[in-house]
Amino acid sequence: MKDTVIIYVISDAIGETAQHLIRASTAQFTLEGGADIRRHAFVRDAETLIEILGEAKNADAIIVQTLVQKKLAVIASDYCAEHGLPCIDLVSNLTAAIEQKTGQKSKEDPGNMRRLDQHYFDRIAAIEFAVKYDDCKDPRGILEADIVLVGISRTSKTPLSSYLANQNYKVANVPLVPEIPIPTELTQIPRNRIIGLTNSPEKLAAIRKVRLKSIGLDETSSYSSENRILEELDYGYRIFKQLGCRVIEVEDKAIEETAALIIEKVK
Structure with a gap:
């Protein structure tokens, strides 16, 4: 039984939302070694993403992704499936549901939420x-x-x-x-x-x-x-x-x- 867990947060924005959710989840466990949360923000190209996923594989980590660009989200999900890495996608399913309900397509703009409004x-x-x-x-x-x-x-x-x-x-x-x-x-x-x-x-x-x-x-x-x-x-x-x-x-x-x-x- 492990008393520590490594979690990679991969985001094409800042990854703050995922980090809060992870802390809420890990607080429900007694992890003597704690949760090692490694946040990778502003990941916006496939090469960088695959490099990070490789590091996560070597670390035997859990992947939590908030990638709004579908191309990158699919790359991450496919990589995790191929290498047996647990992968939690916090964005894609909800985005797909909203697209289905509204008939609109996602803007896939990672910085959209942070713009001054x-x-x-x-x-x-x-x-x-x-x-x-x-x-x-x-x-x-x-x-x-x-x-x-x-x-x-x-x-x-x-x-x-x-x-x-x-x-x-x-x-x-x-x-x-x-x-x-x-x-x-x-x-x-x-x-x-x-x-x-x-x-x-x-x-x-x-x-x-x-x-x-x-x-x-x-x-x-x-x-x-x-x-x-x-x-x-x-x-x-x-x-x-x-x-x-x-x-x-x-x-x-x-x-x-x-x-x-x-x-x-x-x-």
């Missing part, structure tokens, strides 16, 4: 929005936001704002501090656009101590004390109730998982 410019605008309205620097952003995240310190508001901005959502976030009243703008928007974020006292204490240490401050500061954290959590829940917003517990959730929950609740 309105989606790209909207994403850049969303990222700029998230930076501008991070930590409630200007509460007027709350009125324009698609999503408003509220929560006490260290509940992942800023990382989530950045991640959601990359999904084209305009996000503002508001820190909840017992001594500071919430901005009136929070009461002027539909509650379904507001998401409350919370965490366990234990997790917050650990995160805050690390934060204090990283900036050279005393880890025993009131900021990380149990009493202060419980006070803030209690205040946070009172604000969530006042706003009538939905609440997500972020403890032990990856940013991607929490973001997916937020999008689901907002939609």
Whole structure:
């Protein structure tokens, strides 16, 4: 039984999509040697492709291809079939199905997805929005936001704002501090656009101590004390109730998982 696996990603673009999918799949296995992912991007001629396939054969690798040019995809599939290499084609079957449904032919243009279009410019605008309205620097952003995240310190508001901005959502976030009243703008928007974020006292204490240490401050500061954290959590829940917003517990959730929950609740 092997405790490691070699996977060749072959793409005529950058191969990023395949790499994400491979990581999701390999995470389901205990591979002591890990997954050795070897990405070959911008493969756009048969000679280069065959050379890479030869390397993969010598390495006894799995092939994952995202080749939109049919000629190259067929070469890769035929080579793998001939030499007994596992080959996963992430593009061809779906492309063929779309062609059949629409009656159109694929453009077979590897760079088409990456061209600058309105989606790209909207994403850049969303990222700029998230930076501008991070930590409630200007509460007027709350009125324009698609999503408003509220929560006490260290509940992942800023990382989530950045991640959601990359999904084209305009996000503002508001820190909840017992001594500071919430901005009136929070009461002027539909509650379904507001998401409350919370965490366990234990997790917050650990995160805050690390934060204090990283900036050279005393880890025993009131900021990380149990009493202060419980006070803030209690205040946070009172604000969530006042706003009538939905609440997500972020403890032990990856940013991607929490973001997916937020999008689901907002939609």
